[in-house]
Amino acid sequence: xxxxxMDWDSAYRGEGAFSGPPPWSIGEPQPExxxxxxxxxxxxxxxxxxxxxxxxxLALAEDGYTVVGLxxxxxxxxxxxxxxxxxxxxxxxxxxxxxxxxxGYDGRFRTILDSTLFHSLPVEGREGYLRSIxxxxxxxxxxxxxxxxxxxxxxxxxxxxHEVEEAxxxxxxxxxxxxxxxxxxxxxxNALQMRDATAEMPYEQDDKGRLKFPAFLLTAHKPE
Numbered sequence: 172x173x174x175x176x177m178d179w180d181s182a183y184r185g186e187g188a189f190s191g192p193p194p195w196s197i198g199e200p201q202p203e204x205x206x207x208x209x210x211x212x213x214x215x216x217x218x219x220x221x222x223x224x225x226x227x228x229l230a231l232a233e234d235g236y237t238v239v240g241l242x243x244x245x246x247x248x249x250x251x252x253x254x255x256x257x258x259x260x261x262x263x264x265x266x267x268x269x270x271x272x273x274x275g276y277d278g279r280f281r282t283i284l285d286s287t288l289f290h291s292l293p294v295e296g297r298e299g300y301l302r303s304i305x306x307x308x309x310x311x312x313x314x315x316x317x318x319x320x321x322x323x324x325x326x327x328x329x330x331x332x333h334e335v336e337e338a339x340x341x342x343x344x345x346x347x348x349x350x351x352x353x354x355x356x357x358x359x360x361n362a363l364q365m366r367d368a369t370a371e372m373p374y375e376q377d378d379k380g381r382l383k384f385p386a387f388l389l390t391a392h393k394p395e
Contacts (some may be wrong), residue, residue, distance in 0.1 A: 175292040193223070194360040197381060201286050203356045203388050208234075212313070220270055220304055221288030225251035225263070232263035237306055239276070241268040271299035276307040283308055285316040287358055290332040290339070295342050305347040308393045316340070316389040319327055319358060325385045340387055348391035356388035370393040 179323050195323055200208065206307065215237045221227040222240030224247055231238050232255065240263070242248050251265040270288065292300055304314065318340060324331040341350050359381045375383045 194362070194382075195197050195287055195358070196224045196226075197359055197361060198226065199257075200230050201317055201378070202359055203386070204284060204286055204315065205230070208314060212315075213284075214313070216283060218280040218304065218307060219284045220283060220300075221287050221291065222251060223247050223286075224263060225254065225265060227284060227286050228263050228265070229256070229258065229260060232260040233258070235262070237262045238264075238282075240265040241270055243267065243269060271296040273303050274306070276338060278307070278309050279311050280307050281312050283312060283314045285318070287315070287317055287319075289316050289318040290374055291333060292333070294333060298346070301344060301347045305393060308392060310395045312393045314344070314389075314391045314393070316344065316387075316391075317356060317358060317386060318387055318389070320355070320385040320387050323386065335387065337387060340389055343391060344391050349394055350391045352387065352390045353387050356386045357383040358386040359383055 199205070200339075208227075208231065213231065213236065215235075217228070217231055219225060219231075219237050219238055219240040222228050222242045223244070225240045225242075227250065228238040228240045240248075240251055242251075242265070245267050247265045248265045252265075255261075255263040255265070271292065283303075289297070290349045308314070319332050319334045319387055321334045321336045321339075323334050335355055343351055346352055361381055377383055
């Protein structure tokens with residue numbers, strides 16, 4: 172959903188455009204980022220930008236990482252903090268923040284994770300977002316961005332994320348970061364149950380029956 176049309180807190184309360192939990196809340200980290208975790212690509216401290224229900228943050232904290240998750244939705248942040256408390260994960264903390272202008276973490280994070288946030292921002296918010304996470308990053312920090320690719324959704328679907336072209340994603344991020352790689356990827360989501368939606372979603376499914384949407388996975392770093 173575009174940020175202009177989307178009430179994110181209503182979505183996390185199950186009261187917005189979806190007739191149930193947000194489809195991007197799949198109960199576990201996005202598989203593309205989970206694979207990077209298994210490969211040892213992340214370093215503490217970690218910022219989970221736009222953390223939502225924070226499945227990724229929680230999984231990292233369980234493996235000993237110190238993680239901070241930021242999200243605009245107080246409902247999502249409360250759920251993430253509750254989950255961390257229930258699991259006894261003292262190294263994970265979550266706070267409400269405007270991700271396009273947050274402060275207070277200058278130079279702290281060695282890894283910044285964007286698990287389906289970038290495409291959710293209004294285009295005019297990208298610059299502030301990329302500037303803010305760059306300020307929060309330590310020298311040598313690594314950034315991973317998982318975002319919907321152009322054409323991921325049917326063209327006649329009115330309310331949808333800001334799908335990106337590869338060159339568009341590279342150009343935006345490279346204004347503040349050194350881009351190392353962009354490759355095709357997938358975003359896994361539960362079957363969309365959008366109220367009043369008529370568009371069909373003829374996509375490949377994973378072994379859990381979730382839809383696999385075309386995406387890009389970008390890797391970048393902040394020079395030492």
